[in-house]
Amino acid sequence: MSSNQNKRKDVSIVICGAAGQGIKTVEKLLVHNFSHSGFHVFSTKEYMSRVRGGTNSVSIRVSSQKAAALKDRIDILLPLHSEALGHLEKRISSETIVIGDKEKICKDCPTQIKQFIDVPLEDLARDIGGKIFINIIAAGIISGILKLDLDKMKKDVKDFFSQKDKQIVEKNIQSISQGYSKGEKFSDQKGISFDLTPWTEIKNQVLINGAEAVGFGALAGGCDFLSSYPMSPSTGVLVFISQHAHKFEVAAEQAEDEISAINMALGASYAGARSLVTTSGGGLALMGEGISLAGMIETPVVIHVAQRPGPATGLPTRTEQGDLELVLHAGHGEFPRIILAPGSLEDAFSLTQKAFDLADKFQIPVFILTDQFFMDSYYNIPAPDFQNVQANKHIIKTENDYKRSLITKDGISPRGIPGYGEGLVGVDSDEHDESSHITEDLDLRTQMAEKRLKKMDQIKKQAIPPELVGPEDYRNLIIGWGSTLHVINEALDVLGLKKTAFLHFKQVYPLPDETKIYLEKADQIVIAEHNATSQFKKLIKLETGIDISKTILKYNGLAFSVEEMAEKINHALEQED
């Protein structure tokens, strides 16, 4: 590669191996060092639902510009076991540099491989002390190729293994060093180099994943109670908050099941807490009755749902956007709700924070809808602003004649909590009077039903508008929601179409009125979603009457890649209507 012109400003590195081979550790070490070196970094995983074995991969992009979506293209591939090359076959091209134990890895090598750097990883590792060091040697090789700061790298390795024996730490440092020098050598000998411009600002940015962003948002939103039952891919949020529960004075409880989780959360909210529940589709399917209870007793709760492919157990560690309709309709009877679907980590932070405010303000369940891809993807963002984290819980001190379910003009009853003021605070899952006592007064029933539903007016007025990216005078409009934000953005960047814009929804329900206006302006609309029945398309049809005819749907459990999205958009736009 001669001139900087031709060099990539964006390197795509993939490490692939079995569960238990430590590719997550490699990911952790690399992404932090890339970002420390001033590069933008994006990293995402696809993995099987098992603890050992199988074939998993981590895709890391290092770039001079912001990159936050998956690319199919692989510049450097480190296969750590014999299934890896087969597993990634479709993504390997003649430009891919494969680095690995040729003999072990390459039984029947994909023919398109043109650049193979044979490194006896296993022998190297064995010399150091055993196969377990392969992953750190691999991390070293990549650091060497990209000329990262070796001292920083060593320090990180040391920190990372700080719980282990001194000897183990030493051997890991040895591994990283050896790998590094190999990498440096390859880079020089084979002329591997990239045009990566470091950007000092990045050092002040933070590198987090979706689970952490939601967790930070919850802490910033004043969450002080969490009850959940572990379920992939939502467990990251449970773990994050549990880790910091003590410091942030959060009562965090692993419930015996999801039904308990949602009902505990409602108890805590009733008593004045800001409660969070985190789960996935299957868990949510068990919480329907509890969600309906939240609607009836007008008690706030924030529910984070990280989607994975269904039905039933489906593919526990894969991604999908297949639970939108469930979240829209979970729970029997009729009551308001809000559904937010972050597209970026910044969204995840700010929307989760906001969710607690909305829940308290309207005394309703508010959903944060993410997915496995979102939960497990890292990239660097400016540190969120933590100045404005004082919660307004909309709680009043009660008087003697306090009525929890008072019928008011806007449908919102002033919220009292037990033990604060002179009043008694009751809530009732039966239809009830203004004091929340059970009633069979059927005129009152009508009033109460209307009171609850009336809140929808205000909620709709305050809906977060969709974000338009691209020309205002678009003829083609691409629609996406939630986690497909970056991939659609980048695909459109790649395509460079003139009259095409992208409308991204981070609030999917209720939809703000301007939705229709945006859609009516377009000649052609294409919607992209990670499900088989285009659930958001249906919602848009229902809310705006507009029937989007072109869909880009993927539901094999893997996230869209930039190339794939670009090709599909292109194809869709070229198709006859």
Added chain:
Amino acid sequence: MSSNQNKRKDVSIVICGAAGQGIKTVEKLLVHNFSHSGFHVFSTKEYMSRVRGGTNSVSIRVSSQKAAALKDRIDILLPLHSEALGHLEKRISSETIVIGDKEKICKDCPTQIKQFIDVPLEDLARDIGGKIFINIIAAGIISGILKLDLDKMKKDVKDFFSQKDKQIVEKNIQSISQGYSKGEKFSDQKGISFDLTPWTEIKNQVLINGAEAVGFGALAGGCDFLSSYPMSPSTGVLVFISQHAHKFEVAAEQAEDEISAINMALGASYAGARSLVTTSGGGLALMGEGISLAGMIETPVVIHVAQRPGPATGLPTRTEQGDLELVLHAGHGEFPRIILAPGSLEDAFSLTQKAFDLADKFQIPVFILTDQFFMDSYYNIPAPDFQNVQANKHIIKTENDYKRSLITKDGISPRGIPGYGEGLVGVDSDEHDESSHITEDLDLRTQMAEKRLKKMDQIKKQAIPPELVGPEDYRNLIIGWGSTLHVINEALDVLGLKKTAFLHFKQVYPLPDETKIYLEKADQIVIAEHNATSQFKKLIKLETGIDISKTILKYNGLAFSVEEMAEKINHALEQED
């Protein structure tokens, strides 16, 4: 009342009292005798969620023609306690003949009452042996007025109380007789009479309620396993089947909770049974995950959902059609389902029977959607046809290489069951291969998702068309679904509008293609539903693109009356568009 011209051909009788006063017994005795005498009879209840006290009422219509909807008008009212007249105030007119203990019942009597026949019910009862006989005396009075067959009446009383002491039986017979002679006297003295023409055919008809009709349908449909948890208003079906379980060789089990109920049912279906679950909205909200499982393992199950007002516990003994959207979307992920909503008792029978066939044929969950009004209403219908009750379970004898999840052209895998044939039969809630073994082959995932969804094509083709009542060349179209069939029919009869037809849906999902054609023919469309957000209207919009602008909605827990429906239809049609 001089000429037969002016006499009513349709008598509306209401008995109103507290839970525990035995008005259900009165209802039972009367309706059977009316029908025995050759009259059409319709009877419906509205009652509070309590075992004793409160105010409940039974409305009975006796008629020369078929009558199967609630009328507001009351011809004869028997208030059994002091709250009764207040409770029914809006339905009482100057034509209402009130029969009762004036002093006890009429503290501040509604002023519109013009005809009060004062009977010292309490004294009469006390003379016989106690207040408990009031209800039977009341039944006697009505039988007397309508000149029913006293001997038959006595015999029924005897049968009804056959479990009790001989003395009690005697006193009840005394009560019926005494009431009867009072009634006869009133009829003669006050000239109360009606123009009821008996029709001998009626004697060959059967008088059943919605719960029994669903139950009969299930037995005829080959149901041989039932697992459910009691929940009003669905418990009637559980009770009906339990009562006859032994005779019909049904394994009927009261489960520890709804989650167990649906999962037990799926186990039984997997093993080859025809399984039924009966519940209401709250119970269904707990079954979402199980329903999703049915979708994933492609195992048939029939789920009867008797709706009541929500959210949460709501009004347990009242009626609503508020769970359509929940039934549509219960369960995470994407898979086919069918939702049937009987309008008549005949429908309840035939659709429930059919539900088992559909479930087995397509290996999916099939829902029967009813409501409290439907469950608790009685009328006479021709006895269902039980000739055609041989079930085709679509089960094959397996071969050695049997694959339960075989990918076929139409998406339907031949259904084997364990222990029948040589093959092994597996099902898996994870994504799986054709042998149902867990897989992470993501291309296979796509194929499997498509296989499951593909069944929807055939299902849609075979959807039961809506029923058009009225002129083919309608300009106005009234839409209804499920239990509002008769009330809309009768309201339109009353209105006698020329260009207005009624389109009733007994299959609400998926909708057959002709739906759109029907709707497009109309200039004006009005939809009537028992909910606050017009859920079926939304479904129609989604499926046909047609946005119905006029709605008739009621959600106070009471069923529409004929008068109310007529007035609202009239009003809606007169309104500007």
Added chain:
Amino acid sequence: MKTNAYDMDDIDMAWCPGCGNFNILKSLKKALAELSIEPKGLVVVSGIGQAAKIPHYFKTHFFNGLHGRALPPATGIKAVNPQLTVIAESGDGDMYGEGGNHFLHAIRRNPDITNIIHNNMVYGLTKGQASPTSQFGFKTPVQTKGVVLEPFNPLALAVSQNASFAARAFAGDEEETKEIIKKAIQHKGYALVDIFQPCVSFNKVNTFKWFKDNTAYLDDTYDPYDRRAAFEKSLETHPFALGVIYVGPPKNTYEQNIGLYDKDKNPLVFREQKRSQKLQQLIQSF
């Protein structure tokens, strides 16, 4: 305090005349009065059923939630405001049937709540199906040949999972029931009070008389701290033992275990949380 401090005016009670629920309500009000627990400091959490209507019939904060789900909200409330006295009260179907899993795990979690069950051995509100505690042979419209399942034994279960307190009472004896409830409320930690309650409408077998004839109070020599003895007692059936059957070894309550009330007794919900700086610190470590 006086019992009438809990009285509400002009309420329409949905219980049947003669039902054991009235007795339990009286005992409970007396117990609360004698312990000087003000309505303002009390939350009654209930599920759905006839028993579960109890918080509508006296002055208290209340959370009348879902069928079977009284214990989870009670736990949530206690976690964020341990200063409240929390009672979780429902019927046998609610607590042991639909809510069985929460019952099991609440015992293990040990929140400082009093768990009162109106055990009428039947589903009252839904008109008379068998409940988990229905006795062998009990006939109902659903169990047409009589109950065949082993009757659920809540006391034995509580002992088996080392519940911190487990007692049985009989609604027919208001005075003793009151005493038992008082002990349960005063006990720190999860306290089970299973109360035999005649249902005059749907249980014609287990009547006031039946319960009277088939129960016997523990005598003074009985040692509730002996787990094995408690287990034996909990298995005895005719008569069923009444009184405090088991008190487990001292242990932390759930609220204590949360670890946020060691220094600061102020309930979580009343704390002025200042998080800006902590968040700033935490993000720096990322």
Added chain:
Amino acid sequence: MKTNAYDMDDIDMAWCPGCGNFNILKSLKKALAELSIEPKGLVVVSGIGQAAKIPHYFKTHFFNGLHGRALPPATGIKAVNPQLTVIAESGDGDMYGEGGNHFLHAIRRNPDITNIIHNNMVYGLTKGQASPTSQFGFKTPVQTKGVVLEPFNPLALAVSQNASFAARAFAGDEEETKEIIKKAIQHKGYALVDIFQPCVSFNKVNTFKWFKDNTAYLDDTYDPYDRRAAFEKSLETHPFALGVIYVGPPKNTYEQNIGLYDKDKNPLVFREQKRSQKLQQLIQSF
């Protein structure tokens, strides 16, 4: 029969090398072989978790259902086809956590199924959170200060509810575990087999060695028919007793109680039901 009758070709097992699950699979296959239970006559029902993957690893009919929900389908299967041997098998989180209520009520219902729990005292598949049986102080990414809940005692619960059979085994001893499983399968009625199973990936405390050091087989003098003794045994912890801890008094199974198999042994699903006439008769009574 030979054990290899259950072998499947070319399967990719998702368990970690060294995991106790492999031992259990071996014991189970041997037990089935020795009892001559053919794959064709066997249904294994499981939930979700590492343990719950077991029916994918040997020849059998299987219903791999939802997390926590193995017992209800197992019961449903048995109801309509009692001729099948039915095993409900899952992990401790699945059976005692999410599925706790079914566990409780399956014991009461007494279907003739064998309920095998791989008890590794941790949630394996979801990567190491506490399970109901996790011991005090067990640290995890969620239980950062260690487990504070009373560990769930399945054996004591089973005895408390008069389970018809309850045993504990240790995966480290394939031979004895096989014997215990055989007894459980042969037992008519619900049979619990809780098997201590080391999880080499997420439980570094309760290892093969730990289990070996902290368990002891019941000796020959032990009488499993004595409920009180069984209860005492079930409470002992260091060592935990291994073997058949309790066998309840003879009683009907759930399938027998259904009352449809007294005369006709033919499974419900194979009966040619002729209902036209019965329906005709029934409707006449309306």
